Amino acid sequence: DGGITQSPKYLFRKEGQNVTLSCEQNLNHDAMYWYRQDPGQGLRLIYYSQIVNDFQKGDIAEGYSVSREKKESFPLTVTSAQKNPTAFYLCASTGQPSYGYTFGSGTRLTVV
Amino acid sequence: AQSVSQHNHHVILSEAASLELGCNYSYGGTVNLFWYVQYPGQHLQLLLKYFSGDPLVKGIKGFEAEFIKSKFSFNLRKPSVQWSDTAEYFCAVDDSSASKIIFGSGTRLSIRP
Numbered sequence: 001d002g003g004i005t006q007s008p009k010y011l012f013r014k015e016g017q018n019v020t021l022s023c024e025q026n027l028n029h030d031a032m033y034w035y036r037q038d039p040g041q042g043l044r045l046i047y048y049s050q051i052v053n054d055f056q057k058g059d060i061a062e063g064y065s066v067s068r069e070k071k072e073s074f075p076l077t078v079t080s081a082q083k084n085p086t087a088f089y090l091c092a093s094t095g096q097p098s099y100g101y102t103f104g105s106g107t108r109l110t111v112v
Numbered sequence: 113a114q115s116v117s118q119h120n121h122h123v124i125l126s127e128a129a130s131l132e133l134g135c136n137y138s139y140g141g142t143v144n145l146f147w148y149v150q151y152p153g154q155h156l157q158l159l160l161k162y163f164s165g166d167p168l169v170k171g172i173k174g175f176e177a178e179f180i181k182s183k184f185s186f187n188l189r190k191p192s193v194q195w196s197d198t199a200e201y202f203c204a205v206d207d208s209s210a211s212k213i214i215f216g217s218g219t220r221l222s223i224r225p
Contacts, residue, residue, distance in 0.1 A: 031211065033212065035215070040121065040217060040218075041217055042118075042202060042215045042216055042217035042218045043202065043215040043218075044215075045212060045214075048211075048212055050211055058212070090155075090156065092156075097144075097206050097211050097212060097213055098144045098163065098206050099161075100146050100158045100161055100213070101156075101158075101213060103148075103155045103156040103157075104155060105154075105155040106155060
């Protein structure tokens with residue numbers, strides 16, 4: 001079955017640590033996206049990539065970094081510079097944005 | 113820049129009541145519009161989408177939405193809700209100039225059995 005796999009489902013991080021969230025898709029989609037979901041704020045775009053080895057900042061990129069070395073994979077690193085990292089993180093992909101996205105099941109990150 | 117507004121943050125209805133969730137977007141050009149749903153504990157799913165043609169779009173589970181270009185609106189409707197419709201609903205618009213979809217802040221729908 002084609003889809004997007006995000007791991008882990010739950011992640012706990014100590015303050016000052018970097019953590020990396022995994023996103024893998026087998027849909028052969030060119031474009032991949034990372035969103036952050038907070039209650040009452042909807043989905044806010046962190047980073048997106050339309051092609052391998054290229055990515056663009058979204059609306060809230062500060063404190064985050066990404067890489068796109070393979071078409072299937074778009075990992076997100078939450079760095080210690082992110083002031084309020086506790087949130088639900090969603091990865092999505094599409095072959096064509098006008099067709100809509102396919103979403104992963106998300107990773108809930110909690111800073112302890 | 114394109115933006116999407118969902119004015120209802122939390123809607124509470126009884127079963128069998130009719131539903132209408134508001135959505136307005138800011139850009140006046142050609143747009144593609146979407147409604148996504150997130151059931152408790154599940155990932156986001158596409159309910160319906162509008163590209164062109166008939167402004168009344170029918171989606172899954174009895175939902176429909178009407179695109180009114182003059183009002184920059186894409187409201188979601190369902191004639192009779194069920195308890196299983198309890199979820200969060202997101203309106204979204206395709207910002208084709210930047211190859212990304214912009215989401216609204218979401219509306220939480222609670223259905224009383």
